[in-house]
Amino acid sequence: MTRTLVVVGHGMVGHRLVEALRDRDSAGTWRVVVLGEESRPAYDRVALSSYVEDWDAASLALPGSEYDDDDLVELRLGDPVVGVDREHRVVTTASGARQPYDALVLATGSYPFVPPVPGHDLPGCHVYRTIDDLDAIRATVRAAHGPGRRAGLVLGGGLLGLEAANALRGMGVSPHVVELGPRLMPIQVDEGGGALLKRLVEDLDLTVHTGTSAAAVKRDGDRLFAVLSSGLELDLDVVVFSAGIRPRDQLARESGLEVGQRGGIVVDASCRTSDEHVWAIGECACLGGSVYGLVAPGYSMAEVVADRLLGGRAEFPGADTSTKLKLLGVDVASFGDAHATAEGSLEVVLNNAVAGTYAKLVVSDDAKTLLGGVLVGDASSYPLLRPLVGREVPGDPAALISPAGGEPVGLDALPADAQVCSCHAVTKVAITDAITSGGCSDVAGLKSCTRAGTGCGSCVPMLKQLLASCGVEQSRALCEHFDHSRADLFEIVRSTGIDTFSALVAKHGRGRGCDVCKPVVASILASLDRGHVLEGEQVTLQDTNDRFLANLQRNGTYSVVPRIPGGEITPEKLIVIGEVARDYGLYTKITGGQRIDLFGATVDQLPDIWRRLVDAGFESGHAYGKALRTVKSCVGSTWCRYGVQDSVGLAIELELRYRGLRSPHKLKSGVSGCARECAEARSKDFGIIATENGWNLHVGGNGGFTPRHAELLVSDVDTETLIRTIDRFLMFYVRTADRLQRTAAWIEAMEGGLDHLRAVIVDDSLGICADLDAAMGVHVRDYADEWRGVLQDPEKLARFSSFVNAPGTPDPAISFREERGQRVPVLLGTPEVAAR
């Protein structure tokens, strides 16, 4: 017989319970009714702060959270439960609906605690918990229009407070953070770590006030003022309370269930409350005297209840409350017994004020067992240290955090049953099994088959290392002719000044090269401006597209794409394109990149076509090259009533600046004149979106095979800073990316990801920015149109001939037919697509 399970609250944990139960209950013994207060299905609250990047709620969606194809799950949203009648086993909702249950699970999460400061409920004061909260904060920020930069106050300097401050920063607001405790993140880090954290965070435009609190918030006209207990008064646009959370246990209290001393619905190890038909999971539950404010313990509880509902005997396995935070490029991690509360425990501290790093390990009294630790500034050893908690330290504990040894603990030191992914409780052995017998050969594969890495993401570097240690990682060798990666070859060519392929392969490789390494070397030489791409031996390295400076089509003809910077074109130029297309019978199409493609030109027609185009002021659009393609643009403030900056002007400036830059893969850009984003800039390798105060730069987006949105790199910068940042971004990419690696994949593969990238090109952490700037300077200075270069050089021109012994005779294999009034190729036999 089917029984009814009612779940109150559709948050992350409630959703996990439904998923886990439906996964296992193949016999359909339970019908599930989920009653949620929020108007949308469960979403990724852990990633809530990323919402400010795109304001797209859909990107926070949790997969399968609408249960569309499941008749046994009913999801009712926007109608909170207001009463539980345990005697009759019925719950009542705010709308008056009554829902009977056989089993009831409370998954109501927590609410943000707002201290009773006078004025805490004034308009402009917010909390930070739901998508709706963030929308409300944004509305306040938008409505604010005081002089100068907007200012905000975040009350609470814990993990969430810092996230909220960062989100405000993302909205163009300068945040003040007020923390009553003596340091930031008092729960997670110790005094030394807190002091360093404060310094690092202050470098990033956050003002930190510790050891004080807000005494009152006042409103005067459209300004908010906060008076701190230290006496300081702050003039503000927005206030966010982030002073901790409290379990939502009101339903339980009112219906007489047992609650903990400091709140939380008391449950046993099976997550059952004092009523055998009622369970509580997630942040609203109090288990073993603790209320957990993290998602991983909640997920464990959901698994326990799913098992129990189906007659199992699972118990809560205990929780890992380690945290790792990555904000504004500042790493903070805390794990295990971070405050050395265990009897006799010893601390090993390495405080490097110069490098801006702080590391502390807590070990047992015999210095043998790792108990916990704190890392600030550099948390790269976190993924390795966390699983070692409670285990024997291999050797001297100080060696674990000593920078001298580079990688202190090898992965091999980790026992097989150590948890690598704490979000999803995945052990090292589960991952190595998935690699060796499950056929997983990359991080994406491991994510889908073990779930590891799909939570907070902090274990991803470990997954990569495990792949490598199982021998899966692809060799970095470019091909059989070079043992080097593209980045290595770039450095070799750059530092040795070698300027031919022959010299390079003779000295650093073997054989005569192939269609993999030759175009790579050609591209490197071009990036370093070592001569025209068709000069001397270089012509033999080029793929056919680059060799004829046009795109090869399926019938052996080529297409011609003149550059139309920013998509802006005069009627006169449009007429020239039309005339050329008409005179050569070229199929004409407007591309997805805001320009015009002319198809069906034969090799010997290319120079004539280009002569006419160059005379009319056109130049190569590099549609054939791994180079900058287009900088797409919307119409911007010149015409558009919403535009806040001149997007066309910037797009043209950028396209002209970076035209001709050869890169590991093609590069695309876009500039939108306001946040409506009509130029789709966030789907580009570098996309710029205008703000009231300047520009936001997003990097690492692409469409194509694996679409990915670009991420915010810097915000509200002026044009000069913007261009300098893009210069460095592109040059760093050109130098270090792999062959055919788009910027998205490059950043994903980068150790430390976007934060590392920002450190390198914004904060100059590697000290290479001057060099990158200079390299881009050379590119901009020395750029010359490739097609003009060909037309001026008879030797290069001579290569554009159909047959050596019969130049001018058209290729007899090419023929055309007509379709919708234009010429299209007659298909040659049955083409086979992409053999390798």
Add this chain to the structure above:
Amino acid sequence: MTSLVERDTATWTSACERGALQPERGVAVLLPDGTQVALFLCADGSLHALGNVDPFSGAAVLSRGIVGDRDGVPVVASPVYKQSFDLRSGVCLDDQETSVPVHPVRVLDGVVQVGAA
């Protein structure tokens, strides 16, 4: 090196001066019967001629492929879908069932000549 089968001079077509060929940059040659040949000069000085039509796409483009070697075998990679062909035998290394015709080549008085396959 291609096997040089001596044939009636009438079947030879002059392509160009040997000195006009650039190592590892192919050129296309049109034979009187309309057949297209891809002619290559390798870095070691050897000459090779294959049918110009790429069997995978049907386009007459092999002469525009990149020349190099794979496991020591001299090859040209089709510019369309990138399969490699052995310059000596015309056999496709990525699909042994498929091959392109091999044409004889010779140099007479400094002029490169190509024969029928």
